[in-house]
Amino acid sequence: MRSYEVLPVRTLCLSPPVPTPQMAAPRVAVVGAGLIGLSTALRIAEVNPSCCSITLLSEQFSPNTTSDVAAGMLIPHTYPGTPIHVQKQWFKETFTYLFAISNSDEASEAGIHLVSGWQIFKNPSEAEVPFWSDIVLGFRPMSAAELQKFPQHSHGQAFTTLKCDCPPYLLWLEKRLKANGVQIHTRKVTDLWELHREYDIVVNCVGIGARQLVGDQQLFPIRGQVLKVHAPWVKNFIRDGDGLTYIYPGIDSVTLGGTREKESWCLSPDPGTTKDIFDRCCSLEPSLQRAQDIRVKVGLRPSRSCVRLQREVLSQGGAKLLVVHNYGHGSGGFSVHRGTAEEAAHLVGECIAVLQGSSSKAKL
Amino acid sequence: MPKARSRVSACPHLPPTSCGTIFLLLGTLTWTTVTLWVSRGWTMGTRDSTSQVQSRDFDPIAQHRVRLQALDTQTLDCGAPNKLRCTRGSVEASKIHRGCLENSAEPRAMRIAVIGAGVIGLSTALCIHDRFHALVPQLQLEVYADRFTPHTTSDGAAGLWQPYLSDHGNLQETLWNKETFEHLLGYLNLPEAKEMGLFLISGYNLFKQPVPDPSWKNIVLGFRNLTPKELELFPGYSYGWFNTALMLECRSYLPWLTNRLAQRGVKFFHRKVESFEEMFSQGIDVVINCTGIRAGELQPDPALQPARGQVIKVLAPWVKHFIITHDMESGIYSSPYIIPGSELTVLGGIYQQGNWNEENSAQDHKSIWERCCRLLPTLQKAEIVQEWSGLRPARPSVRLERESIGHGRLRTEVIHNYGHGGFGITIHWGCAMATARLLGNVLQEKQSQSRLSAAAICQTAEFPPSWPRATYPKEVLENMD
Numbered sequence: 001m002r003s004y005e006v007l008p009v010r011t012l013c014l015s016p017p018v019p020t021p022q023m024a025a026p027r028v029a030v031v032g033a034g035l036i037g038l039s040t041a042l043r044i045a046e047v048n049p050s051c052c053s054i055t056l057l058s059e060q061f062s063p064n065t066t067s068d069v070a071a072g073m074l075i076p077h078t079y080p081g082t083p084i085h086v087q088k089q090w091f092k093e094t095f096t097y098l099f100a101i102s103n104s105d106e107a108s109e110a111g112i113h114l115v116s117g118w119q120i121f122k123n124p125s126e127a128e129v130p131f132w133s134d135i136v137l138g139f140r141p142m143s144a145a146e147l148q149k150f151p152q153h154s155h156g157q158a159f160t161t162l163k164c165d166c167p168p169y170l171l172w173l174e175k176r177l178k179a180n181g182v183q184i185h186t187r188k189v190t191d192l193w194e195l196h197r198e199y200d201i202v203v204n205c206v207g208i209g210a211r212q213l214v215g216d217q218q219l220f221p222i223r224g225q226v227l228k229v230h231a232p233w234v235k236n237f238i239r240d241g242d243g244l245t246y247i248y249p250g251i252d253s254v255t256l257g258g259t260r261e262k263e264s265w266c267l268s269p270d271p272g273t274t275k276d277i278f279d280r281c282c283s284l285e286p287s288l289q290r291a292q293d294i295r296v297k298v299g300l301r302p303s304r305s306c307v308r309l310q311r312e313v314l315s316q317g318g319a320k321l322l323v324v325h326n327y328g329h330g331s332g333g334f335s336v337h338r339g340t341a342e343e344a345a346h347l348v349g350e351c352i353a354v355l356q357g358s359s360s361k362a363k364l
Numbered sequence: 365m366p367k368a369r370s371r372v373s374a375c376p377h378l379p380p381t382s383c384g385t386i387f388l389l390l391g392t393l394t395w396t397t398v399t400l401w402v403s404r405g406w407t408m409g410t411r412d413s414t415s416q417v418q419s420r421d422f423d424p425i426a427q428h429r430v431r432l433q434a435l436d437t438q439t440l441d442c443g444a445p446n447k448l449r450c451t452r453g454s455v456e457a458s459k460i461h462r463g464c465l466e467n468s469a470e471p472r473a474m475r476i477a478v479i480g481a482g483v484i485g486l487s488t489a490l491c492i493h494d495r496f497h498a499l500v501p502q503l504q505l506e507v508y509a510d511r512f513t514p515h516t517t518s519d520g521a522a523g524l525w526q527p528y529l530s531d532h533g534n535l536q537e538t539l540w541n542k543e544t545f546e547h548l549l550g551y552l553n554l555p556e557a558k559e560m561g562l563f564l565i566s567g568y569n570l571f572k573q574p575v576p577d578p579s580w581k582n583i584v585l586g587f588r589n590l591t592p593k594e595l596e597l598f599p600g601y602s603y604g605w606f607n608t609a610l611m612l613e614c615r616s617y618l619p620w621l622t623n624r625l626a627q628r629g630v631k632f633f634h635r636k637v638e639s640f641e642e643m644f645s646q647g648i649d650v651v652i653n654c655t656g657i658r659a660g661e662l663q664p665d666p667a668l669q670p671a672r673g674q675v676i677k678v679l680a681p682w683v684k685h686f687i688i689t690h691d692m693e694s695g696i697y698s699s700p701y702i703i704p705g706s707e708l709t710v711l712g713g714i715y716q717q718g719n720w721n722e723e724n725s726a727q728d729h730k731s732i733w734e735r736c737c738r739l740l741p742t743l744q745k746a747e748i749v750q751e752w753s754g755l756r757p758a759r760p761s762v763r764l765e766r767e768s769i770g771h772g773r774l775r776t777e778v779i780h781n782y783g784h785g786g787f788g789i790t791i792h793w794g795c796a797m798a799t800a801r802l803l804g805n806v807l808q809e810k811q812s813q814s815r816l817s818a819a820a821i822c823q824t825a826e827f828p829p830s831w832p833r834a835t836y837p838k839e840v841l842e843n844m845d
Contacts, residue, residue, distance in 0.1 A: 102742075103597055103741070103742075104741060104742070105741040105742055105744050105745065106742075107682065107741075107742040108680070108682050108742050108745045108746070109745065111682070113682040113683070113684060113742075114597075114684065114685065115684050116566040116606075116608075116684070116685065117566075137591065137593055137594050138588065138590075138591055138594060138606055140586075140588065142586070143585065143586055145585050145586075146585045146586050146608070148549075149552065149553065149564075158586055160566075160594070160606075165682075232681060232706050232707060233558060233561075233563040233611075233706040234563065235563065235564065235565045235566070235684045235685075235704065236564055236565070236566055236608070236684075249684060251681050251682045252681060286553050286554060286555050286557070287552075287554075287555055287557045287558045287563065289555040290555055290558040290559075
């Protein structure tokens with residue numbers, strides 16, 4: 001089977017392709033029902049209405065996806081392999097989209113809410129102003145009085161950002177998909193080619209599963225263990241600049257983290273790690289010692305130097321399958337998901353155009 | 365100076381040899397008596413070098429000690445119920461009323477009654493106990509109230525620390541607010557903050573036009589103006605502040621205070637106090653009046669008026685910020701506000717001066733609900749759990765002062781601490797400390813009075829009745845029967 005990758009070309013003002021009478025509506029399959037799969041499927045449906053049929057296939061659904069483990073905070077991770085202006089654009093689109101939801105009467109169902117708090121540093125050199133500081137709300141350095149709460153830290157940044165609580169957000173996305181006529185099926189896909197008869201375009205949003213599904217060796221897990229606790233008096237987030245210790249208050253629970261273990265595939269919670277996370281979080285917020293109902297979760301961040309957002313053509317014999325990849329978001333999935341979904345939707349549009357072009361050519 | 369007990373009188377009718385013998389006998393007797401005086405320390409100050417009575421000052425307490433030491437007996441508690449009378453002559457020499465000595469050195473129990481068990485009453489009681497229990501061991505603190513948590517005005521309040529927008533030049537109150545904030549901050553990093561109902565919370569104050577910064581801008585954390593993007597969240601409001609403040613939920617704080625007080629042996633009495641006189645007739649020495657809105661029932665105060673509030677408590681755990689809107693024309697808390705607590709979110713915006721009605725009003729409910737949902741559309745999905753009305757004890761300024769009630773022997777002290785309006789939680793600890801300071805003055809005055817009283821008691825009991833009264837100092841004479 002030959003495959004070649006097509007570099008992504010971002011077209012502005014792409015109008016939805018109109019199906020020609022000779023060609024049946026292209027059949028699109030989105031594989032993966034985590035945050036990326038659901039949001040990409042939704043965006044494709046929004047951008048290409050009535051021109052293609054969309055089906056979502058996944059082995060796992062909420063609450064059993066990697067996305068369900070994450071806190072869902074909109075605090076971007078920096079991808080070394082992607083230009084900063086692109087990452088900033090993705091974050092801005094995501095923030096704007098979610099900001100509008102948080103301000104609507106759908107906010108509680110979608111699990112989207114504003115939360116304010118602090119990012120604190122022991123090392124002054126780490127406290128640089130990040131590229132996203134003008135996208136979040138009210139970003140400023142912490143005052144001396146604010147820092148008194150954290151005697152071990154010398155610098156900090158205060159800001160207000162958004163949080164997407166899962167499962168609510170994923171369930172809300174699923175509901176929106178169904179409203180847009182997207183079919184959802186539980187199915188384990190072991191090889192993309194197996195879909196070539198039923199579908200014309202496959203969107204690969206399988207996250208860490210891509211290591212096995214498409215054999216991407218650049219993709220590796222960064223294991224994260226977190227605690228979800230009942231501590232409803234915690235209203236502000238606290239994040240240590242080292243990214244290892246954080247307290248993120250959600251709707252029904254507070255997420256305490258965490259770990260970043262490269263190349264660990266272990267999905268079982270480790271009790272020693274649980275205690276360590278709890279102790280580290282209690283040192284930042286001592287009232288957490290009164291937290292109740294502690295649940296432990298583990299997720300494998302699908303890490304990569306950059307998100308794989310590319311088209312690919314799989315062909316065997318005379319048959320072809322157009323693929324759009326959208327995976328490898330690592331620890332930054334929530335922060336950029338709408339932006340990458342937008343780009344993936346554009347790539348799908350390009351694929352549709354290619355299919356229509358080739359069908360016209362075939363006509364000739 | 366004590367008089368000699370023996371008298372020498374001339375006896376001219378006896379023969380010369382008999383007179384010589386008589387003179388010899390009398391001389392011996394005199395010498396013996398003087399020796400006894402000296403050895404028993406009946407003369408003032410010659411025996412005990414530590415006594416201060418060689419000076420011109422009269423110190424009955426030191427006197428008493430000197431006497432006891434000379435008797436060379438141990439001080440024992442004879443067990444008699446009334447220690448005020450020490451009739452040394454009728455008691456065994458080996459037993460001395462320690463109570464007599466106690467009374468001259470330390471007065472009897474000092475009973476302080478706090479009336480009111482809201483945030484003001486309980487915090488004032490705790491502050492008083494903290495400050496005085498070691499210095500004044502005979503302090504006996506009692507709390508009287510007809511309503512305890514969760515039925516006090518404090519329990520209905522959301523619990524946000526935030527003063528009114530302007531202090532109207534009342535710098536004293538601004539200082540008390542600051543003291544309260546800083547006191548609470550001290551507890552924030554302890555695990556028991558949760559038991560206290562204490563936690564940090566950030567949020568928004570919204571206005572329809574620019575306003576001057578408030579007196580408390582440097583007390584709260586991270587005070588700043590709102591950015592244009594933030595203001596997009598609140599259509600209709602063009603100016604605002606963001607800051608991080610504290611929440612102190614009285615549903616937790618009042619039980620926490622109650623437990624601390626009970627652990628320290630403070631007694632609680634569940635009853636309505638009808639008058640200050642009622643307290644004094646039961647032997648209370650000082651009354652601390654923390655009766656809030658009903659202070660007028662103990663003593664009329666036209667300056668104290670109800671400012672009725674009503675709130676709806678909903679389940680909206682996705683709301684993490686307080687949002688307080690302001691309408692500069694209609695006044696404080698008459699504009700919608702949303703304050704998320706640890707379990708429920710409080711929606712409010714009612715401030716009705718002069719309205720004593722503690723019943724929930726359907727019209728106010730509708731007004732709160734509509735205005736808050738307009739402010740935060742996501743609230744439409746929130747489940748309504750509770751509704752509550754209460755009367756803020758509003759007054760142009762807090763009444764925090766001493767007052768002497770009665771006269772002469774029945775003169776007693778009341779310290780008032782009421783009239784905290786809608787900022788009781790915000791100001792409570794500063795006021796508690798100020799009240800404790802006033803009590804300190806009262807206690808000091810009482811102590812010096814009681815030393816003199818005890819001396820008088822001691823004098824009448826101990827000093828031989830044959831001592832001429834003219835030798836007593838006039839302070840003692842005044843306090844004697």
